[in-house]
Each structure stands twice: as C-alpha cells, then as structure tokens.
Amino acid sequence: MIPGVTPRSTAVPGQDVVDLPTALEQLRDRVAAVPLVLATPGRDAADRTARSVVDQVTDHLLPRVRDMDAPLLTVVGGSTGAGKSTLVNSLLGATVTTPGVLRPTTRSPVLVCAPADRAAFADDRVLPGLARTTGGSGGPGTLQLVVTDALPAGLALVDAPDVDSVVEANRDLAGQLLSAADLWVFVTTASRYADAVPWDLLRTAAERGTALAVVLDRVPPEAVREVAEDLHGMLGRAGLAQAALWVVEERPLVDGFLPEDQVAPLRSWLHGLAADAGARAAVVRQTLVGALASLDERVAVVGVAAQEQAAAAGALAAAADTAYRRAEEAVDEGVRSGTLLRGEVLARWQEFVGTGEWMRSLQAGIGRLRDRVTAAFSGKATPAEDLQVALESSVEHLLRASADEAAERTVTSWRGLPGGAALVAGRERELGTVTPGFTEAAADEVRGWQGAVLGLVRDEGAGKRSRARLLSWGVNGAGAVVMVAVFAQTAGLSGAEVAVAGGTTVVGQRVLEAVFGDAAIRQLADRARTDLDARAARLLHVEHDRFVALLEPAATPADAEELRAAVAVLGRARS
Numbered sequence: 001m002i003p004g005v006t007p008r009s010t011a012v013p014g015q016d017v018v019d020l021p022t023a024l025e026q027l028r029d030r031v032a033a034v035p036l037v038l039a040t041p042g043r044d045a046a047d048r049t050a051r052s053v054v055d056q057v058t059d060h061l062l063p064r065v066r067d068m069d070a071p072l073l074t075v076v077g078g079s080t081g082a083g084k085s086t087l088v089n090s091l092l093g094a095t096v097t098t099p100g101v102l103r104p105t106t107r108s109p110v111l112v113c114a115p116a117d118r119a120a121f122a123d124d125r126v127l128p129g130l131a132r133t134t135g136g137s138g139g140p141g142t143l144q145l146v147v148t149d150a151l152p153a154g155l156a157l158v159d160a161p162d163v164d165s166v167v168e169a170n171r172d173l174a175g176q177l178l179s180a181a182d183l184w185v186f187v188t189t190a191s192r193y194a195d196a197v198p199w200d201l202l203r204t205a206a207e208r209g210t211a212l213a214v215v216l217d218r219v220p221p222e223a224v225r226e227v228a229e230d231l232h233g234m235l236g237r238a239g240l241a242q243a244a245l246w247v248v249e250e251r252p253l254v255d256g257f258l259p260e261d262q263v264a265p266l267r268s269w270l271h272g273l274a275a276d277a278g279a280r281a282a283v284v285r286q287t288l289v290g291a292l293a294s295l296d297e298r299v300a301v302v303g304v305a306a307q308e309q310a311a312a313a314g315a316l317a318a319a320a321d322t323a324y325r326r327a328e329e330a331v332d333e334g335v336r337s338g339t340l341l342r343g344e345v346l347a348r349w350q351e352f353v354g355t356g357e358w359m360r361s362l363q364a365g366i367g368r369l370r371d372r373v374t375a376a377f378s379g380k381a382t383p384a385e386d387l388q389v390a391l392e393s394s395v396e397h398l399l400r401a402s403a404d405e406a407a408e409r410t411v412t413s414w415r416g417l418p419g420g421a422a423l424v425a426g427r428e429r430e431l432g433t434v435t436p437g438f439t440e441a442a443a444d445e446v447r448g449w450q451g452a453v454l455g456l457v458r459d460e461g462a463g464k465r466s467r468a469r470l471l472s473w474g475v476n477g478a479g480a481v482v483m484v485a486v487f488a489q490t491a492g493l494s495g496a497e498v499a500v501a502g503g504t505t506v507v508g509q510r511v512l513e514a515v516f517g518d519a520a521i522r523q524l525a526d527r528a529r530t531d532l533d534a535r536a537a538r539l540l541h542v543e544h545d546r547f548v549a550l551l552e553p554a555a556t557p558a559d560a561e562e563l564r565a566a567v568a569v570l571g572r573a574r575s
C-alpha cells in the first residue's frame, strides 16, 4: 500500500461493491441464465417473472439509471379497442398511428417523440429488442419511430398493443412496454374498466408505485359522473387514489380525432410535465425507485422456482437411479438363479456333454471318464461353440429384459413426478425401452465377456497342475465349462444338479461334480462373474445416462444461491 493513501472502497471482504448499472446487468444476466426447463407447477409463472425482470432491467432500469435526464417515456396502454391509438393521434392532432375497427389493431408499437429527442430513441438505448422502423409499421418485433413537432421535447409517447389481447404476443408486448415506461397512461372504457386483466396490471403499478394516469374513455355523456365515481372508488381501493384520472366522453370523432375539448386537458397535463424538469424528474424517480425495489421479490420468485427445479430434478434422478439399480440387481439375480441354464442353453449343454455314446462310457469310472470328458470337450469344438452362442443370446436376453424394464419403470415414475410428465410426453416409446444402440452394445459386451473368459482360461493357472487338465479340454471346451459354472455355481447348483439338468445319469453326475467342484474352475467362474457384472453395469449406465442427460440442464441450488448473491450486490449498489 502507498503510505498515506487509504483505499477508497470500504467493501467487506468477499462482498462485491459495484455501481448500479453493473449490478443491474449482473442481476439480469443471472436471472436470464436460470434454466427453468422442468415443467414444475410454478415454472410458467416464474418464467414470466424472470422474463419481466430481464425485460424491465434492459428496457427501463438500465437506460434510466445511465441517463436520468433522458426524455420521459410515456406508454399509452390498456384494454383492447379502448381507443388508445385514437387518443394518441388526437393528442398530437395528427394521424401517426392507425386506429381501426378490427381488433386488435395495434400489433407493433409506435413511438412518437420530438425532433430534439430523436437520438434518445432511434438507437437501442431503450427497448433494444425492438428494431426501429420509420415510415410505416415493420411488423412483429419492431418499433415504429415517428418524429413530430406536435410533441414537446422531453416527452415521448408510445402507442402500445392491447394488454388483454386475444393475441398472446400482443399481451406480452404490451406488458413489456408498460414496464419500460416512466409513466403509464392507462386507457380503459366505460364498459371495460372492471375487467380483470387491466386490474392485474393496475395492481402491479400500485405495488411498485409506478407513475400512472388513467384515461376512462368512451363514456356515454349521461353516465360520466356515475362511471367516473365508480372507477375512482376502485382506484382508491387498489391503492391508486393518487393516480390522475381523465374522462373522455363518447362522441362522434372529428376526422378520426376526439373532440378537442375531450383531449385538451390530458394534453396540457402531459405538456406541463414535459416543460417542468422538476416534475418530470419526480415522475422518473417515482417509477424508477418502485421498479428497483420490486426486483428483490421478483427475483426471489425465480429463486424459489430454481430450488423447486433442483428438487424436482433430484427426485427424477432418484427415480431413474432406483430403476437402474434394480436392473443391475435383476441381472445379478438372473445370473444367480440359474435360470439361464434353460431352454436353448440346456439343449446345447446336453449336446455338449451328453451324447448317448459318452453317457454309456461313463460307466467305466471317473478316471477314465475324465479322459472321456476331455476327449468330448476337446474333440467337439462345435458343440462348445454352439453352447457359447446359446449362452450369449441368453445373457443378452437377460440384459435386454432388465434394461427394458428399467426404462419402462423410469418412464412410469417420471410420469407421476413434478416436471417428469413433460419430459417423457410424446417420447414414451423411445424412452420406455432400451436405447437404439443397446442390442449391439450388449452383444459386444457378452462376446467380449466370452472372449475374456477364454482369455482367463488360456492364461490362468500357468504352472499349476490344473492348467494342463483345463487345457486338455481345449480352450473352447474349458471356456464353456467355466461359463456354465458361472451360472450353475452362483445359483448354488451343485455339479450334480447341473448334471441332472444336463440329463446325465447318476454316474455322469459324479463326473460333472468333479469337474465343477474343481477349485480352478470355481476360481475362474468367480472372476468371470465379476467381469460379467461389471459389463452389465457399464451397459446399464449408458442407458441410465440418457435420463440423467434430460435433467442436466435443470436449475441447481447454486442457481438460487447466485440469484441471492446478485440481489445482495444490487442492494449494496442501490444504497
């Protein structure tokens, strides 16, 4: 440190202190980055909140805190067909925006400003998501910029689409424009002022203390008092007693404009604001302070949703884990139960050990029999290979059935879990069964396993007495015996039972008992089983991973934590 110079920042270690625009940008980027991908019950509402925060920071808060003196952005919004466009034209005394009989008329907004304020709105300082057009509407996603002497400098007017539009894009855009505003001019009519949607927005304005003027349009002259009083009462009950209320009577239009006496008071109020820098600054501050203050709670809503997403993802992952753990157990169980030594495998096993001729020769005694077995094993490569092929398809079948069941079980559990149904919707057939590559991968693994068993047989027992005997059966023959031993031994089948299964006689059983009782065979079978288990686990992992991959984009508790941190940084920047 340089002597005599103390650091300016009084930041608490570990707590960032940044300026307000930076804090707002960071918070916005955090909110935008929260992946609300799972369709949990609160997701859609939280998603809307997140978007409204992102939009408002971009469209209103950032441009405003960067330039407190920029012209007042006044958005004329409200009920469908209330006469918003007609009002804007009438305020200007010029047709700058198109009114119409067909609803909704205004689909892309029109921003009107004085020539002196052109630069403040021509670029992407405010509402950067809307491309500017001039000389006519550019369609969806655009903002038509109209520069006119009819407006004083310091005040811009936006003719917005209907807030309660039948067209969703209109509703969203209207909401976005209102949150970009320094001042709302909210237009409703004698027949619509009690509608729900406008009141949702008006309540939001009340909560945030947004600067607000309400225009009660198209009021039959005889009902002015009654309707105005009623609306005034409603505004008061909503905490909006401070809102300026303008009543416009329903009269024949004059060249498409409202009669001058109906529009003049509102116009002079707006022009007054434009002329009075102090009053304008007060409006700007009022809306800005309320909007900034509203962020904590709105971001908290997104944070809660992120937590919900994380919890839902956790529950979905647990369901998949359980299903695939059960599949591993099912494979293990299938191997242990000896059920694989049935059907085709059994037939090939019988062929392998049990030719009639060989059976008869068993009578001659164990010693000779073993030689005979040796001869049978080593001399009959084809039956050994047939047995391997039969075992291969039987193990593959077991793997496939277990993996299919796990997939189906996962899909079934996911359907009943928050966020799960939407993930599997329309994909039940694809997700409820093994992956397309499974059959091939399983065949590869099983063949790999068989190859490994043959390798074991070849390498194992070097220098041991057993090796010579083992190899005297031929690698294929000994390998087949080890493979059968895997299923027989773990099933607790004695050599005798395998022999019975093989259809051999009592004497044959004694021979096979000797073969399967052989320590070398038992050891090899243990290692072969461990290898098979590992291969099954690997296959099932791949299957399981595709479900995990669906959950990976979901929000985590860290997302919620980062939102809290960003709000805290904003809080320090604000103070």
Ligand SMILES: Nc1nc2c(ncn2[C@@H]2O[C@H](COP(=O)(O)OP(=O)(O)OP(=O)(O)O)[C@@H](O)[C@H]2O)c(=O)[nH]1
Pocket: 079, 080, 081, 082, 083, 084, 085, 086, 087, 098, 099, 100, 101, 102, 103, 104, 105, 106, 107, 160, 161, 162, 218, 249, 250, 251, 252, 253, 258
């Ligand atoms: N007679 C009469 N007609 C009006 C008045 N205000 C609006 N209109 C008519 O009502 C229809 C709707 O008016 P607009 O100004 O297009 O209404 P809007 O609120 O901009 O409509 P959207 O943009 O579709 O939400 C048009 O045909 C206007 O001419 C009024 O005070 N008196």
Ligand SMILES: [Mg+2]
Pocket: 084, 085, 086, 098, 099, 105, 106, 159, 160, 161
């Ligand atoms: Mg309109």
